Amino acid sequence: xPLEEADGGGVTLSAGALMSCxxxxxVPAGLxxxxxxxxxxxxxxxxxxxxxxxxxxxxxxxxxGLxxxxQIEFAKVGRHRRVPFASLVEYKRHADQRARADGR
Numbered sequence: 001x002p003l004e005e006a007d008g009g010g011v012t013l014s015a016g017a018l019m020s021c022x023x024x025x026x027v028p029a030g031l032x033x034x035x036x037x038x039x040x041x042x043x044x045x046x047x048x049x050x051x052x053x054x055x056x057x058x059x060x061x062x063x064x065g066l067x068x069x070x071q072i073e074f075a076k077v078g079r080h081r082r083v084p085f086a087s088l089v090e091y092k093r094h095a096d097q098r099a100r101a102d103g104r
Contacts (some may be wrong), residue, residue, distance in 0.1 A: 015056070046082040057087060066091070 047055070052072075053063040063080070068073045073087035 041085050043086050045085040046077075047085055047088065049081050050082065052083040054062050056092065 028041050033101045049063055049067070053060040056063065058066075063072075063083075064071045067081060067083065072083060072091045074083045076082075
């Protein structure tokens with residue numbers, strides 16, 4: 001399984017080796033064995049609006065509506081919005097809980 005670095009380089013880890021590096025069941029083994037991609041993102045990462053929208057599987061304009069309504073924390077860097085990864089995870093966790101409560 002190749003891991004790509006920001007500079008385009010990469011290393012190869014077996015699914016077992018990667019799983020041994022992670023605490024607990026952080027990544028389901030079946031996901032790795034099926035060849036699905038896995039991204040490791042630092043909790044302190046600041047995402048662009050497009051990256052955040054992609055992670056939530058929503059459009060960028062819809063994400064901006066969530067940001068502007070205060071549902072997801074963000075910061076402005078010049079004219080650009082940056083979304084803390086931790087805030088995105090928190091929103092997703094709450095959205096998933098609401099969906100389960102609604103029976104979806």
